[in-house]
Amino acid sequence: MSGADTADAAVPPAAPLPRNNLLHSGSPLGHAFVTPRTYLEQGRPTMPPRALTAADREQLDGLKTIRAFLKVRTSYDVLPLSFRLIIFDTALLVKKSLNILIQNGIVSAPLWDSKTSTFAGLLTTSDYINVIQYYWQNPEQLARIDQFRLSSLRDIERSLGVSPIETISVHPERPLYEACRKMLESRARRIPIVDIDDETRRTTVVSVITQYRLLKFIAVNVKETQMLRKPLKDLSVGTYKDLATAYMDTPVMDVIHMLVKKSISSVPILDKDGSGTVLNVFEAVDIITLIKGGIYDELNLSVGDALLKRSDDFPGIYTCSMQDQLSTIYDTIRRSRVHRFIVIDEHRKLQGVLTLSDILEYTLLEGEENE
Numbered sequence: 602m603s604g605a606d607t608a609d610a611a612v613p614p615a616a617p618l619p620r621n622n623l624l625h626s627g628s629p630l631g632h633a634f635v636t637p638r639t640y641l642e643q644g645r646p647t648m649p650p651r652a653l654t655a656a657d658r659e660q661l662d663g664l665k666t667i668r669a670f671l672k673v674r675t676s677y678d679v680l681p682l683s684f685r686l687i688i689f690d691t692a693l694l695v696k697k698s699l700n701i702l703i704q705n706g707i708v709s710a711p712l713w714d715s716k717t718s719t720f721a722g723l724l725t726t727s728d729y730i731n732v733i734q735y736y737w738q739n740p741e742q743l744a745r746i747d748q749f750r751l752s753s754l755r756d757i758e759r760s761l762g763v764s765p766i767e768t769i770s771v772h773p774e775r776p777l778y779e780a781c782r783k784m785l786e787s788r789a790r791r792i793p794i795v796d797i798d799d800e801t802r803r804t805t806v807v808s809v810i811t812q813y814r815l816l817k818f819i820a821v822n823v824k825e826t827q828m829l830r831k832p833l834k835d836l837s838v839g840t841y842k843d844l845a846t847a848y849m850d851t852p853v854m855d856v857i858h859m860l861v862k863k864s865i866s867s868v869p870i871l872d873k874d875g876s877g878t879v880l881n882v883f884e885a886v887d888i889i890t891l892i893k894g895g896i897y898d899e900l901n902l903s904v905g906d907a908l909l910k911r912s913d914d915f916p917g918i919y920t921c922s923m924q925d926q927l928s929t930i931y932d933t934i935r936r937s938r939v940h941r942f943i944v945i946d947e948h949r950k951l952q953g954v955l956t957l958s959d960i961l962e963y964t965l966l967e968g969e970e971n972e
């Protein structure tokens with residue numbers, strides 16, 4: 602392990618890759634994969650016992666070192682020396698909250714209830730998606746949309762029967778491993794770090810750790826990520842079956858329904874010629890740009906038109922092949938702000954999706970039962 606402690610230490614500025622950057626191209630392989638989600642719900646699948654190869658052992662040793670590292674570091678260690686934190690008062694209008702997110706280039710914020718002086722959960726893109734769904738189901742309410750405050754989100758979520766705003770959190774001095782486990786168990790993609798002030802006994806939101814920040818912290822500090830040399834085709838990481846996809850002419854609203862139904866944060870956009878070629882990816886965060894200023898009409902757009910509204914500094918789509926190794930994936934995470942890899946073959950045909958949730962889950966759970 603290197604001595605660098607903060608996620609931003611020793612890392613050159615992320616070099617944005619072109620829109621459809623191909624990291625590598627590999628050959629298409631017909632391996633059957635298990636969705637990592639099933640691991641947590643039903644326990645890890647039991648593989649038939651077989652002798653471990655040297656590559657298996659090296660991979661497991663690498664994972665073990667990463668987990669040992671996470672157990673001796675705290676959430677506090679992940680925070681950079683200087684950072685800003687934007688917290689929303691629950692009395693803020695939903696419409697204003699959107700503008701603040703966009704102006705500050707962020708996609709989530711902790712909520713603060715100033716009446717009770719308590720942390721009121723984390724506001725994420727899922728909450729905006731819930732608002733959209735609510736108006737889709739109750740168009741007669743649309744006239745009132747401008748008066749909605751963040752505090753009303755809970756009522757909306759209750760009426761939709763969806764899970765309410767995430768309220769899990771972690772104490773800054775608890776092991777980082779605990780934050781990771783909590784994220785996995787709640788399927789949250791970020792977790793607030795919440796402390797209790799010694800004098801006032803009040804809660805203080807210190808920061809928010811995202812999956813990206815966590816994995817980058819690992820990539821920067823644990824050189825044993827280089828031991829993760831087995832190709833994706835030989836691992837159970839990522840999703841390769843029943844992928845939710847759309848075309849450029851699919852209405853954005855249909856894609857939003859897919860995101861909610863499958864609890865996913867992106868949908869690959871394929872060529873309509875039936876070749877399965879990946880043209881782009883629609884991300885849950887793209888919705889924020891669409892509904893800024895409260896113009897919910899934009900949701901009638903097609904995916905293709907919606908993607909044209911992306912800002913010019915959009916970092917691009919990251920792809921990889923089934924031949925890639927997690928060591929390369931961790932290298933890319935160290936260098937660039939990436940949220941998912943679209944797995945393609947040499948013809949850019951969609952093979953699967955490897956997201957930060959998958960990488961975190963694999964890193965934490967693979968072979969753990971034998972430790």
Ligand code: AMP
Pocket residue numbers: 636637638839840842843844845846863864865866867868869941954955956957958959
């Ligand atoms: P995410 O929320 O994007 O991290 O994804 C959560 C889980 O859903 C991960 O196991 C992904 O591999 C899987 N997943 C992500 N996008 C899709 C998709 N478009 N279709 C099917 N599964 C997906």
